Amino acid sequence: MAAGKAWQRVDGVLLLDKPSGITSNAALQQARRLFSAAKAGHTGTLDPLASGLLPLCFGEATKFAHDLLAADKSYEAEVCFGIATDTGDADGAVVRRCPIAFDAAALNDALARLRGPLEQIPPMHSALKHQGRALYTLARQGIEVERPARQITIHRLQLIDFSGERCRLHVRCSKGTYVRSLAVELGEALACAAHLSALRRTAVGSLQVADALPLAALAELSAEERTGRLLPLDRLLQGLPAVHLDEAAALRFRHGNPVGDAQPPGSYRVYDAAGRLLGVGESDAERPQLRPRRVVGVA
Structure with a gap:
């Protein structure tokens, strides 16, 4: 500055x-x-x-x-076949090469098998922590640790084009999805080395x-x-339903108190009567009143 x-x-x-x-x-x-x-x-x-x-x-x-x-994320991804890297993407070192022996039909079949709910093991070259240390730090030291699989969902996995050595894909996936791991998994489904060669995020929610x-x-x-x-x-917060409070309830909410009638369990974006955002509230079956979770500070 x-x-x-x-x-x-x-x-x-x-x-x-x-x-x-x-x-x-x-x-x-x-x-x-x-x-x-x-x-x-x-x-x-x-x-x-x-x-x-x-x-x-x-x-x-x-x-x-x-x-x-x-929120779900959407990407345009490019996958390069015949080459595997230690990070699963183009920034890594090449660790294996192999011939490409599949066609577009086999590629589409493999893509179909990767749609829907999946379990995915996070890559070592990631910012996730193990005993307080980022996994990528351990990976750079040649250390590999066990990582529990995560439940993810691939909502959309559509082929844009395929050149024989590379393909481009539309991907829409749930939180926690590693698209470079998905590229490696696509290669495994085709019995071929693969890595993510380019990635562009097109949407978040x-x-x-x-x-x-x-x-x-x-x-x-x-x-x-x-x-x-x-x-x-x-x-x-557009994915959350909205609740509007009168002046007295809005004041109580700002001061951290539960307000209003019983609400169905979940999170809500909360506004005052003038339409100003107060914060995010939540309710559950045991405590159905709207409770402040995060409150906007007064300027």
């Missing part, structure tokens, strides 16, 4: 089109400096190899970043990369124009 320029409170959501070749945190910090935002976070890491939609949260929006982590702005374009905007690109806090 330029000398003498102070951090300031900025609240909102920015849809960033992250370039490939940098980490999600590096992209976040560049955007944060452009806004001089005192507090910032993102809603799920994209690997350096990957480009595409990276929703960034500033200020009070960071309280709701977790709610978007559970209802958020679309078509509405995102690249870093270079963001830097060219005036401060006023950049502020105009910020979405309201509740843009992260």
Whole structure:
């Protein structure tokens, strides 16, 4: 940040089109400096190899970043056949080569077997922790540890094109899915080495990369124009049903108290009578009143 320029409170959501070749945190910090935002976070890491939609949260929006982590993600992925790498993607070292001996029909059959509920073992080259240490740190030391399989769902896995050595795919998947692991699994289903050679995230929940702005374009905007690109806090919460409270209930909610009549179990985005977001509330069968889970701070 330029000398003498102070951090300031900025609240909102920015849809960033992250370039490939940098980490999600590096992209976040560049955007944060452009806004001089005192507090910032993102809603799920994209690997350096990957480009595409990276929703960034500033200020009070960071309280709701977790709610978007559970959303389905959509990608356009490129898989390279005949070559395996130690990371499962193009950033890794080549560990095996093999001939390609399948056709488009066999590829489509393999894709069909990978749709729906699956168990997937997270890769060693990932940011997941084992006894407080990131798995990729252990992997770089040549250490491999047992990782429990995760239940994921591949909602869509559609072939875009196939050249014989590479294919492009549309992927829509549940949270926790590693697309590079999916590329390796596709190779295994075809008895062929494979790795993820390119990845672009096109959607996170209802958020679309078509509405995102690249870093270079963001830097060219005036401060006023950049502020105009910020979405309201509740843009992260559109998957939750809405509840509106009267003035007295809204005040109780802001102070951390349960409010309202019994609600069906679940999470809700909560507004006051004027339509201002108060936060996220939740109820369950044992405590059916709406209880504050995260509350927006007063500016």
